[in-house]
Amino acid sequence: MKKYILFVFALWISVAASGVETRRTRSTYELNRHEFALSGAFYPGRYAFGYDFDFIPRTYQHCGSINVSDIYLSASTYAKEKVTNSWTFSYSYNFSRIFALQAGVTYEGGWSECYRAEDDLLVSSISSQFLTPMLTARFSWLNRKYVRMYSSIGAGMSVSLSSTHYVTDDNAVHERPDTYLSLQVTPVGISVGKQLYGFVEVGVGTIYLGGCFGIGYRF
Amino acid sequence: MRKYISILFVSAFSLLVSGCTMYSDKDSVGSASMDLARQMYANTVSPVLYVAELADFYEAYLEIWEDREASLLLAGEYFGDSTVQLYYQDVTVLLWGRISQTGVGHFYLAESGDMSATYSVTAEGDRKYRIECEQIGTEYYGSWKKLMTYALVLVSDSGILVDRLEIGYIDKDDNYVQVGCVEPLKSRRMKGHFSMPYSGLLDFKVSGGVSDAFSVRFQPKGLMEIQNN
Numbered sequence: 481m482k483k484y485i486l487f488v489f490a491l492w493i494s495v496a497a498s499g500v501e502t503r504r505t506r507s508t509y510e511l512n513r514h515e516f517a518l519s520g521a522f523y524p525g526r527y528a529f530g531y532d533f534d535f536i537p538r539t540y541q542h543c544g545s546i547n548v549s550d551i552y553l554s555a556s557t558y559a560k561e562k563v564t565n566s567w568t569f570s571y572s573y574n575f576s577r578i579f580a581l582q583a584g585v586t587y588e589g590g591w592s593e594c595y596r597a598e599d600d601l602l603v604s605s606i607s608s609q610f611l612t613p614m615l616t617a618r619f620s621w622l623n624r625k626y627v628r629m630y631s632s633i634g635a636g637m638s639v640s641l642s643s644t645h646y647v648t649d650d651n652a653v654h655e656r657p658d659t660y661l662s663l664q665v666t667p668v669g670i671s672v673g674k675q676l677y678g679f680v681e682v683g684v685g686t687i688y689l690g691g692c693f694g695i696g697y698r699f
Numbered sequence: 700m701r702k703y704i705s706i707l708f709v710s711a712f713s714l715l716v717s718g719c720t721m722y723s724d725k726d727s728v729g730s731a732s733m734d735l736a737r738q739m740y741a742n743t744v745s746p747v748l749y750v751a752e753l754a755d756f757y758e759a760y761l762e763i764w765e766d767r768e769a770s771l772l773l774a775g776e777y778f779g780d781s782t783v784q785l786y787y788q789d790v791t792v793l794l795w796g797r798i799s800q801t802g803v804g805h806f807y808l809a810e811s812g813d814m815s816a817t818y819s820v821t822a823e824g825d826r827k828y829r830i831e832c833e834q835i836g837t838e839y840y841g842s843w844k845k846l847m848t849y850a851l852v853l854v855s856d857s858g859i860l861v862d863r864l865e866i867g868y869i870d871k872d873d874n875y876v877q878v879g880c881v882e883p884l885k886s887r888r889m890k891g892h893f894s895m896p897y898s899g900l901l902d903f904k905v906s907g908g909v910s911d912a913f914s915v916r917f918q919p920k921g922l923m924e925i926q927n928n
Contacts, residue, residue, distance in 0.1 A: 528769070545734070545742075545814065545836070545840060545842050545843045545844065545870070545871075546738045546739060546742055546743075546868065546870060547870050547871065547872070548735060548870050548872070548874035548876060548905060548907070548908075548909050549841075549872045549909060550875060551734045551735050551738065552731040552735075552909045552911075554731070554734070555731030555734060556729060556731070562884070576734055592810050
């Protein structure tokens, strides 16, 4: 964690320095309409808000009965969680220097695995994985040749790749993936670079919580 | 400058990828003996204490049942603010359970605990109660096969003393848990609040698919300590 904080601090300093330099060349700024970007976040939003493996049935006991085998099995196992960061691929169209619309797809996944204590053998595993298409409105409130600062808000729908629910109609029962409303608010984002650029965002939502890093290309 | 920024962002992605899997231990290896002792206490031992309080109250209530006000006051002394339904034939107290007359002297039937077991209670005089149970588990109430309980309990104004306690429990996989009272369990009167014994020693023997043997010592403030045999 400490190395991440140091890294963010170093990044911020470099961004600030490049901002000073670009003020001299603001008049030459030209808007590129299209952008592709790839970003990743350290703390995935669905994991933060959406699912929790604490309810893994490994240690669940029925009220009003005692299952001795289950108790001893539970005590001889341990659980680990594995969570991917959330990864987003997006395309943005800059309508003007101020306003852009972004369409992105985000993936995040998490696994809760149960291991046998005596030999670390994997006994069981459950997973939660989500694909989230999202539309984001982005407002740039600082435009320089190499530095742009912006805020954005996005809404979309998370589709679960691992859990389903059942819908019945007159003819049959149909299986559908679980879906959830997804929102992301980014109060501050900063991009540095011209055609090839990097960006850092601070935000909260179901895509990520805290911050994310990204790299993109404008043309 | 651009070169440095590119290097920084490549580094950032490397960090993201390296931190891609976040492992965290959510549950450490627990004590199965303690888990079993806690569950056995909650499901099979504590109902004995509840039933003893119910029986002690019922004996006193039957002497004054015609005086509704005095009966409610008495119920408050025993069960605090818990919801109480008072009838001559039976009394129901939220969380404690239900006790009813059988028509035979000081012999009652009581239901208590999450296992919804029925206990027969014999008031032997001087606030001493013999509590017995032999019940087959039903599918509705969960996956267990048999519960057998024999207890002698003394109730006083200051506390409850479980002088003798023998419990046999068979779960759905035919594991057999035997609980015996080595040192009497002493508990304060609950007066509407859940209370654990503050002293006493119970012996546990597990046989069947699982084999284990241990003792549990009750200590003040609801603490239970495992003592391996």
